[in-house]
Amino acid sequence: MTPRIDSSSLYGTLNLLVLKSVASGPLHGLAIARRIQAESDEALRVEEGALYPALHRLERDGLLEASWGTSENNRRARFYRLSAKGRSYLEREVERWIAHTGAVARVLGIDG
Amino acid sequence: MNDPRAHDRLDDEVEDELRFHLEGSVRELLEEGWSEDEARREAARRFGDFDRIRADCRGVRRETDLRQRRRGGMEALRNDVGLAIREVWRNRSLSLLVVLTLGLGIGFATALFSVVDGVLLRPLAYEAPERLVYVWQNDRATGTLREAAGTADFYDFRERARSFSAMSMFGRWNASLLRDDADPEDLDLVVAHHDLTGVLGIEPALGRFLTAAETEGRGGRVLVLTDDSWRRSFGADPNVIGQVVLLNGEPFDIVGVLPPGADAVMGGGVDGVTPLVMTPAQATRSPHYATVVARLRSGAALESARGEMTGIAAQLEEEVPENANRGAFVEPVSDFLRGDVRGTLWALMAAVGILLVLATLNVANLFLARASARSRESAVHTALGAGALRTARRNLSGTLILTGAAGLLGIGVAAVSLKLILQMVPRELIALGVPGLDGRVLGFALALVLGLGVAFGLAPTVVALRLDLRSALGQGRGDSSGGRFGSSLRRALVSGQAGLAGLLLVGAVLLGTTLRNLHGVDRGFRTESTLRMSFTLPENRYPTDFSVYPNWPERLDFQSETLRRVEELPGVEIAALVVNHPLDPGFTNSISIEGRGADPERGELTTRMVTPGYFELAGLRVVEGRAFEAADGIDHPGAVVVNRTAAERLFPDGSAIGSRIGFWGTGFREIVGIVADERVHGLREAAPPAFYTSLHQTPPAGGRLTLMVRTRGEPLQMAEPVRRAVWSVDPLLAISDVATMDATLATALQRERLASLVLAVFSGMALILAALGVYGVLSYAVARRKREFGIRLALGADGGRLRWGILRHGVGLVAVGLALGLGLARLAARGLDGLLFGVEAGSLPAYVGSATTLLLVALIAASIPAWRASRIAPAESLRAD
Numbered sequence: 001m002t003p004r005i006d007s008s009s010l011y012g013t014l015n016l017l018v019l020k021s022v023a024s025g026p027l028h029g030l031a032i033a034r035r036i037q038a039e040s041d042e043a044l045r046v047e048e049g050a051l052y053p054a055l056h057r058l059e060r061d062g063l064l065e066a067s068w069g070t071s072e073n074n075r076r077a078r079f080y081r082l083s084a085k086g087r088s089y090l091e092r093e094v095e096r097w098i099a100h101t102g103a104v105a106r107v108l109g110i111d112g
Numbered sequence: 113m114n115d116p117r118a119h120d121r122l123d124d125e126v127e128d129e130l131r132f133h134l135e136g137s138v139r140e141l142l143e144e145g146w147s148e149d150e151a152r153r154e155a156a157r158r159f160g161d162f163d164r165i166r167a168d169c170r171g172v173r174r175e176t177d178l179r180q181r182r183r184g185g186m187e188a189l190r191n192d193v194g195l196a197i198r199e200v201w202r203n204r205s206l207s208l209l210v211v212l213t214l215g216l217g218i219g220f221a222t223a224l225f226s227v228v229d230g231v232l233l234r235p236l237a238y239e240a241p242e243r244l245v246y247v248w249q250n251d252r253a254t255g256t257l258r259e260a261a262g263t264a265d266f267y268d269f270r271e272r273a274r275s276f277s278a279m280s281m282f283g284r285w286n287a288s289l290l291r292d293d294a295d296p297e298d299l300d301l302v303v304a305h306h307d308l309t310g311v312l313g314i315e316p317a318l319g320r321f322l323t324a325a326e327t328e329g330r331g332g333r334v335l336v337l338t339d340d341s342w343r344r345s346f347g348a349d350p351n352v353i354g355q356v357v358l359l360n361g362e363p364f365d366i367v368g369v370l371p372p373g374a375d376a377v378m379g380g381g382v383d384g385v386t387p388l389v390m391t392p393a394q395a396t397r398s399p400h401y402a403t404v405v406a407r408l409r410s411g412a413a414l415e416s417a418r419g420e421m422t423g424i425a426a427q428l429e430e431e432v433p434e435n436a437n438r439g440a441f442v443e444p445v446s447d448f449l450r451g452d453v454r455g456t457l458w459a460l461m462a463a464v465g466i467l468l469v470l471a472t473l474n475v476a477n478l479f480l481a482r483a484s485a486r487s488r489e490s491a492v493h494t495a496l497g498a499g500a501l502r503t504a505r506r507n508l509s510g511t512l513i514l515t516g517a518a519g520l521l522g523i524g525v526a527a528v529s530l531k532l533i534l535q536m537v538p539r540e541l542i543a544l545g546v547p548g549l550d551g552r553v554l555g556f557a558l559a560l561v562l563g564l565g566v567a568f569g570l571a572p573t574v575v576a577l578r579l580d581l582r583s584a585l586g587q588g589r590g591d592s593s594g595g596r597f598g599s600s601l602r603r604a605l606v607s608g609q610a611g612l613a614g615l616l617l618v619g620a621v622l623l624g625t626t627l628r629n630l631h632g633v634d635r636g637f638r639t640e641s642t643l644r645m646s647f648t649l650p651e652n653r654y655p656t657d658f659s660v661y662p663n664w665p666e667r668l669d670f671q672s673e674t675l676r677r678v679e680e681l682p683g684v685e686i687a688a689l690v691v692n693h694p695l696d697p698g699f700t701n702s703i704s705i706e707g708r709g710a711d712p713e714r715g716e717l718t719t720r721m722v723t724p725g726y727f728e729l730a731g732l733r734v735v736e737g738r739a740f741e742a743a744d745g746i747d748h749p750g751a752v753v754v755n756r757t758a759a760e761r762l763f764p765d766g767s768a769i770g771s772r773i774g775f776w777g778t779g780f781r782e783i784v785g786i787v788a789d790e791r792v793h794g795l796r797e798a799a800p801p802a803f804y805t806s807l808h809q810t811p812p813a814g815g816r817l818t819l820m821v822r823t824r825g826e827p828l829q830m831a832e833p834v835r836r837a838v839w840s841v842d843p844l845l846a847i848s849d850v851a852t853m854d855a856t857l858a859t860a861l862q863r864e865r866l867a868s869l870v871l872a873v874f875s876g877m878a879l880i881l882a883a884l885g886v887y888g889v890l891s892y893a894v895a896r897r898k899r900e901f902g903i904r905l906a907l908g909a910d911g912g913r914l915r916w917g918i919l920r921h922g923v924g925l926v927a928v929g930l931a932l933g934l935g936l937a938r939l940a941a942r943g944l945d946g947l948l949f950g951v952e953a954g955s956l957p958a959y960v961g962s963a964t965t966l967l968l969v970a971l972i973a974a975s976i977p978a979w980r981a982s983r984i985a986p987a988e989s990l991r992a993d
Contacts, residue, residue: 029129030136048137049160052130056172060179068125071132078129 014054016097019063019082019090026081028071029055055080063089122177126169134159189505196510207514210475213880214518214564217471219525220873221464222549222557226530227537228457229556230547232450237373239313240407244377244445245414247279247404247421252437258448263388263395265428265435266305266402272424275417279406280307281388282378288650288846289345289383290358295839297345298647298848299359299383301335306387309370311407312377318342319353319368326387329394334387335364339372341383359386360650361844377405377445397434405445418442463874468560470609470881476568477602478888508569512561515568519561523549526557529873536866602892603925606885610926610966611933613882616875617962618937622944622951623868625958629950630861636790636799637694638731639853641685642820643827643834644693646849649815653844656813661778662746667811670841675723677837678821683830685822688726691812693820695856697793703803705762706772706780717758718792718802719775721812726804727753727787729822737769737785740806750781750809758801759786773803781805795860796949820853827852867947882929882966883973886922890977894918902984911982918981922974923967930966934959 021027021035033051058064063086071077082090134155141151156162200207235241247269248258261269266281273279282304289297306322309315317339325331335357337346346352355366364386375382408417418441425440527549534547547553654666662668671689678687692698700716724740726732732739735756744751752773759768772780789799807817819838823830831850838847858865894901901914941953951958 028132030133033133047160048133048158049130049162049165052133052165053168053172056169056176060172060176071136073136075132075135076128077132078125 014051015058015063016090016093018051018054018058018080019086020094022064022080022082023087023090026069026079028069028077028079030077032080058086062086118177119174122173123170126166126173130159130162130166130169134162188502189509192502192506192509193513195506196513199510200513206478209884210478210514211517211521213471213877213884214475214515215521216525216877216880217464217468218518218522218557218560218564220529220877221468221560222522222526222553223529223533223547224457224461224464225556226526226547226549226553227533228461229552232454232457236376236446236449237314237371238377241446242444243408243410244312245276245406245408245417246443246445246448247273247406248441248443249400249425250439250441252439257441258443260400261402261404262397262400263390263402264392264397265438266404267392267395268428269404269421269424269440272427273406273417273420275409275412275420276406277409278307278311279404280305280311281402281404282308282385283388283401283403284378284382286648287359288648288844290361290844290846291355294345295835296844296846298846299341300381301359301384301386302378302382303388304385308385308405311405312374313407314371314374316368317371318350319366321368321370322385322387327389328391329387329389331387333362333364334367335359336368336370336385337366338370338375338382338384340375340381342369345383361652376449378403397432414442414444460870467874467877467881470605470612471877472564472567473605474609474881474884474888475564477605477892478884504570508566511569512565515561515565518564519557522560523554523557526553532869533866536862536869602889606882606889606925607929607932609878609882609885610929610970611931611936612929613875613878614930614933614962614966615937615940616871616878617965618934618941618958619944620868620871620875621958621961622941622948622953622955623864623871625951625955626947626949627861627864627868630795630864633791633795633950635694635795636730636732636788638729638822639694639857641823641825641827642729642853643823643830644818644820644849644851644853644856645831645834645838645847646816646818647838647845647847649817649845651815653842654815656815658813661813662809662811664811668746668808671723671807671811671817674819674838674841675725677840678819678834679725681830681833681837683824683833685824686725686729687819687821688723688729689807690723690726690818690820691721691807691814691816692792693818693853693856694730694790694792695794695853695860696818700800701775703773703775706774717754718800720790720792720802720804721807721810722804723807726820729820730790732790733788735786735788737783739785739787740804740808742808744806745808748809750779751784751806752781753785753787753804754783755787755789755799755802755804757789757799758803759783761801775803818849827854864947864949879966879969882926883969886926886970886973887976889925890918890922890974891980893921894977894981898984901981905982905984915975915978915982918978919971919974922978923970926966926970930963934963937962 017036018032021032021039027035029052032055033048055064055066059066059080063083064080065083066078066080068076069079137155137158138151141154142148146154159165236244238244246258247261249261249265250256250259260283261281263281266279270279282302284300284302286298286300289299304322306324306327309321316336319336321336322334323331326334337352342348342352346355352366352369356363357366358364370385408414421440421442425435425438428435429438530547530549649667649670654664654670656664656667675687675689678684697718699719701719702716722740724742724744727734727739736759737753739753740751754762754768754773759766762768762773763771768783768786770782772782774780783803787804790802791797791799792802793800819834821827821830821834835847835850838845904914905911937959938954945953
């Protein structure tokens with residue numbers, strides 16, 4: 001069983017993950033959860049429900065735009081996509097994250 | 113935003129979204145082979161605390177919703193304002209006109225309000241000022257209503273009256289103030305009883321007021337300054353208490369400073385207070401110089417106080433023979449101080465109010481006309497659900513921009529007009545409270561701006577809302593502006609304004625002519641390039657011993673020496689000393705003619721006491737004989753000069769020269785010359801019969817002299833050199849009342865100038881309004897009949913005749929109002945009779961001129977819509993509907 005990492009310690013990171021997952025196109029909440037799990041090789045299994053307050057806050061703060069649409073099963077679902085503001089935020093933060101972890105790795109003597 | 117339905121909707125959405133996730137999760141598990149029940153339990157477990165998460169999400173959704181609404185609102189507002197600005201720009205000539213009209217109206221209303229506020233509304237700076245009264249004496253024999261009392265009467269009143277909680281008195285005097293390092297200054301002072309601050313309910317701002325001991329002469333000589341003089345002469349120095357100054361050569365200790373506005377009850381302009389220095393035993397029944405002021409006891413009514421004082425006065429009449437015919441009159445202080453002007457100010461305020469209302473109606477009319485011309489557009493708007501609020505906001509933004517601009521213009525106008533008004537208003541009025549553009553006044557202006565803006569903004573909205581949608585869209589010709597009744601109301605409005613303009617114009621012309629006549633009257637004396645200043649020769653240095661009159665060497669020497677030194681100054685052409693300058697009526701004396709005995713019918717002659725240079729300075733021509741010469745001194749026989757009126761009246765046979773007249777019981781003096789007349793009793797009255805004596809022969813006992821100087825250049829520039837010349841003769845003399853004769857003349861004409869200005873301004877505004885009214889009504893009529901005109905023009909109608917028809921309509925409206933207005937003017941002008949000079953109330957040129965001006969203005973205002981009508985492209989007019 002992959003270790004369940006409590007989402008609260010990864011809150012800031014969670015935002016980044018969400019933004020990254022909708023970067024290539026709008027997704028509904030369930031799909032976002034699955035994509036995060038998939039792309040992290042199941043290493044991160046977020047408490048699924050905790051995703052939603054995060055999604056709503058990102059929408060409130062203007063980084064995501066939301067609208068109702070139809071899912072692949074023809075059901076009504078709420079889709080989220082990256083806003084312009086979200087896109088530029090994502091780019092900036094990813095760069096910073098890389099710089100940060102790179103520095104930590106160097107300190108710990110780990111090769112990148 | 114607490115709309116429960118909106119909240120429900122958001123909550124449902126959150127619910128749906130979270131359920132979608134759960135359902136999907138369950139389906140995935142089912143596909144992995146879980147059973148239905150276990151799949152549901154597992155999905156729920158993996159999801160987490162559903163209720164908490166749902167509550168969290170709902171909260172955030174509401175926030176998001178709120179933010180979105182606000183942003184949308186801001187954007188809509190920005191849109192509306194942008195649209196409004198573009199609207200204003202599109203109709204810029206109209207907008208400019210509206211801003212100008214309203215700006216002038218708001219400006220005058222604000223300036224006038226400032227005066228009304230300062231003079232009437234702001235309470236006096238005393239405790240419970242409505243309880244303060246004057247206790248006047250009056251004289252039944254001479255029929256006066258208000259007189260000062262004798263000090264003995266004051267003390268008796270104080271002792272006997274029960275209706276008052278406190279009573280005090282003051283009496284005016286002046287003195288010259290001398291300090292180190294400062295020029296002597298003339299101070300307006302009062303002597304007062306120590307209870308004055310108690311009566312007024314005020315505390316000194318610095319130091320203390322007078323004590324009972326000082327009032328009765330048992331204390332030292334002390335001085336309490338007023339706020340104005342403390343700031344002006346002592347630089348608001350907080351260490352002024354304890355300084356010693358010389359008043360008329362005597363040392364006084366400064367012991368206190370009064371708060372601002374304390375001297376209003378004394379008529380304003382008071383520089384300081386000194387003690388009465390008189391015990392009840394020393395007090396006298398006359399002279400009457402004590403103005404008594406008292407505070408009504410709480411619970412005592414004015415009427416009962418009046419009754420009591422009348423009774424006390426009657427008692428005193430019986431006890432003291434000197435008090436025969438002296439009664440008492442109790443009058444509230446604010447009535448006395450404000451009574452005169454109350455009526456006038458409120459009348460002016462009402463007049464401005466009327467003008468403002470008219471301006472409002474006019475502008476509203478214009479907006480309505482425009483709105484109804486675009487009523488189809490509004491109807492479509494409404495049909496698309498623009499919402500009443502939205503439409504209102506659109507209109508409001510536009511009109512608030514206009515009234516805001518008008519408000520800014522108005523404040524500028526108010527500032528300028530206030531300056532003008534203050535120049536022309538008597539000083540006693542300003543003493544009550546200097547009008548200025550302070551917070552209250554600006555608040556008034558703001559209220560006007562908002563009120564007008566809202567009124568204009570909402571009117572078209574209200575109209576648009578009552579629009580009959582069907583008729584607007586169906587018939588293709590929206591007409592929502594009140595129909596038949598509305599349009600006859602509008603026409604009546606235009607006629608009314610034309611009438612008002614005509615009325616005011618007549619008044620303005622009459623007063624303008626009056627002013628011109630007054631300036632052109634043959635005064636008899638020159639005022640150009642003439643400076644004057646006054647000083648009082650104090651008794652202690654310039655004794656007046658009547659036993660050796662007129663041998664008063666100190667005064668005579670002062671006179672000659674001062675004139676000599678002043679005339680030596682390079683910028684001075686000629687100088688003279690007088691007791692009364694030509695715009696000061698002075699006093700009269702009865703005279704007797706040698707050889708003719710007493711003649712009571714003769715009346716009295718106006719007495720002018722001058723030095724020889726006066727005749728040349730004032731430009732008085734010598735008609736016969738000679739004027740005074742240097743030789744006419746005290747060692748010479750008395751010489752007198754009479755004016756032409758006196759000569760003709762007293763010596764109709766032409767024997768004036770050589771005859772001798774006597775006055776003051778000092779023997780007869782020979783008439784040596786006749787001079788031209790001077791209008792010393794005011795410009796309106798013919799010159800009174802007068803005689804002149806030379807100050808070198810008859811030095812005045814009163815001691816107040818006025819020095820008149822004809823200068824080569826600008827008179828005020830010589831003020832300082834002349835003062836220094838006077839001080840070089842007597843450095844302790846306080847010089848006051850420095851002014852040019854031209855300015856004095858202007859002040860003499862104050863009333864006429866003010867009335868003329870007011871009428872000119874009001875008539876100008878009324879004229880603009882009338883023009884606006886004509887323009888508005890005709891524009892609207894043309895807009896309504898656009899289609900009709902278009903068709904007629906297309907069918908070959910003559911554009912010129914079309915124009916003419918419209919012009920006739922406009923001029924006709926004005927003519928009707930004009931006839932009424934001029935008729936009213938004829939009646940009202942009678943009220944101006946007292947002010948007019950050299951022109952009759954019914955003078956034809958005034959009425960003809962007024963009518964012509966108005967008709968011309970109407971023609972110009974009508975020509976714009978008329979021109980537009982004849983240029984209507986037929987196709988466009990058909991399409992417009």
